[in-house]
Amino acid sequence: MILPLRLEALSYRHIILPVSLEIAAGPSTIILGANGAGKSVLMRLMHGLLEPTAGRVHWRESDLQRVRRSQAMVFQRPVMLRRSALENVAYALALAGVHGAERRRAALEALDSVGLAQLAAQPARTLSGGEQQRVALARAWALHPEVLFLDEPTANLDPGATREIERVIKAIDAAGTKVIMATHNLGQARRVGDEVLFLDQGRLVERSPVSDFFTRPASAEAAAFIKGELPWV
Amino acid sequence: MTAAARAALALIAGADPALAGIVALSLAVSLSAALFATVLGLPLGAAVAVGRFPGRRGVIVLLNALMGLPPVVVGLLVYLLLSRAGPLGAMGLLFTPGAMVIAQTILVLPILAALTRQAVEDAWAEYGEQLRSLGAHRLRAALTLLWDIRFSLVTAVLAGLGRALAEVGAVMIVGGNIDGVTRVMTTTIALETSKGDLPLALALGFVLIALVVAINAGVYLIKEAAQRRYG
Numbered sequence: 001m002i003l004p005l006r007l008e009a010l011s012y013r014h015i016i017l018p019v020s021l022e023i024a025a026g027p028s029t030i031i032l033g034a035n036g037a038g039k040s041v042l043m044r045l046m047h048g049l050l051e052p053t054a055g056r057v058h059w060r061e062s063d064l065q066r067v068r069r070s071q072a073m074v075f076q077r078p079v080m081l082r083r084s085a086l087e088n089v090a091y092a093l094a095l096a097g098v099h100g101a102e103r104r105r106a107a108l109e110a111l112d113s114v115g116l117a118q119l120a121a122q123p124a125r126t127l128s129g130g131e132q133q134r135v136a137l138a139r140a141w142a143l144h145p146e147v148l149f150l151d152e153p154t155a156n157l158d159p160g161a162t163r164e165i166e167r168v169i170k171a172i173d174a175a176g177t178k179v180i181m182a183t184h185n186l187g188q189a190r191r192v193g194d195e196v197l198f199l200d201q202g203r204l205v206e207r208s209p210v211s212d213f214f215t216r217p218a219s220a221e222a223a224a225f226i227k228g229e230l231p232w233v
Numbered sequence: 234m235t236a237a238a239r240a241a242l243a244l245i246a247g248a249d250p251a252l253a254g255i256v257a258l259s260l261a262v263s264l265s266a267a268l269f270a271t272v273l274g275l276p277l278g279a280a281v282a283v284g285r286f287p288g289r290r291g292v293i294v295l296l297n298a299l300m301g302l303p304p305v306v307v308g309l310l311v312y313l314l315l316s317r318a319g320p321l322g323a324m325g326l327l328f329t330p331g332a333m334v335i336a337q338t339i340l341v342l343p344i345l346a347a348l349t350r351q352a353v354e355d356a357w358a359e360y361g362e363q364l365r366s367l368g369a370h371r372l373r374a375a376l377t378l379l380w381d382i383r384f385s386l387v388t389a390v391l392a393g394l395g396r397a398l399a400e401v402g403a404v405m406i407v408g409g410n411i412d413g414v415t416r417v418m419t420t421t422i423a424l425e426t427s428k429g430d431l432p433l434a435l436a437l438g439f440v441l442i443a444l445v446v447a448i449n450a451g452v453y454l455i456k457e458a459a460q461r462r463y464g
Binding site: 091 | 377382
């Protein structure tokens with residue numbers, strides 16, 4: 001177990017202002033905010049892709065190798081290698097030290113769980129955007145991470161593909177992986193999330209359960225954001 | 234002029250042995266140089282692309298500048314290295330095809346290294362976060378990127394080969410343009426033209442242009458096929 005994750009006075013230039021919080025295993029966490037609020041940067045700091053300017057990211061596990069191996073991330077734009085969908089998933093397993101027949105089996109199983117087993121042999125870059133994102137999810141899921149970071153995974157997708165991605169994310173959540181997802185889509189936050197971290201201009205303004213956040217936001221910024229995104233509410 | 238062209242075509246059609254020998258030596262020297270430059274230049278370019286070391290910017294500027302290295306200057310440097318009084322004079326390589334391979338390798342290496350560096354760096358910008366997220370260390374990531382951009386690299390290698398086949402200054406100086414030993418297409422064209430033997434010069438000119446066009450057609454087709462197949 002690498003969770004809980006603790007951020008201690010973490011900051012990054014002027015993009016993330018000092019934030020301290022703890023994220024425990026269990027229900028999924030949504031990082032919500034407008035474009036430029038710092039969602040992606042906060043997520044990259046947590047995942048270790050960026051070094052904080054000050055403060056630190058503290059996992060319960062002290063073995064850095066294990067911390068690395070126990071988390072995965074899916075990006076807004078899926079990055080597919082020029083090889084088949086199956087080999088894209090197998091590549092991640094190879095890096096994680098899975099070998100031989102087991103690697104192939106696990107990769108196929110992961111593709112099957114995102115509903116793409118029939119496209120396993122297809123070159124990944126020739127798949128549609130939604131399919132590529134599902135391959136990216138399969139690639140992350142195949143590693144059975146304890147924590148899965150998702151950075152606006154459906155921002156470039158149509159509603160049908162978005163529904164499919166959300167279905168997979170819920171399945172991953174149900175299978176016991178801690179989902180931490182950045183989005184600016186309120187509908188998605190409501191459909192997928194259990195608690196909301198609301199960011200505004202690099203500041204963590206509010207943290208509350210999804211239902212409370214939408215019905216009675218505690219901060220003026222959150223209220224304005226909800227009103228702006230859903231003017232008919 | 235038309236008589237010379239007709240005689241040139243007759244030489245090509247008849248597979249004139251002197252002509253064939255010159256073309257074969259040209260290909261052997263330039264293909265070897267392209268091969269050595271590939272073996273050295275691809276890892277070098279990839280290392281500069283993903284590596285973080287002091288003086289990296291200087292190396293990049295140098296590599297890019299060396300792409301435009303004048304062949305005669307390379308010829309002169311290799312000549313000084315290999316001449317009897319030079320540091321490598323004892324090897325007795327001057328005025329042999331070996332010396333020509335060395336000179337062309339030096340000429341092509343910066344081209345391959347610089348083009349590889351650019352291609353790998355672009356790919357790193359696209360894939361870097363994902364590969365780091367998956368836990369790939371730098372060497373593994375560099376190899377993954379090289380394989381992923383293999384079709385762009387083929388283009389770079391063929392560009393280097395074209396450059397080697399078409400240059401005249403370096404092989405002229407270090408090869409000496411010795412009949413039957415170090416005479417290649419470009420040096421023969423230069424010599425025969427000044428002697429007034431236009432048919433052989435023209436025939437070699439046709440072959441050289443055909444080769445360069447074929448190489449570029451190959452580049453285009455490979456790119457297109459790869460784009461269709463792998464996206």
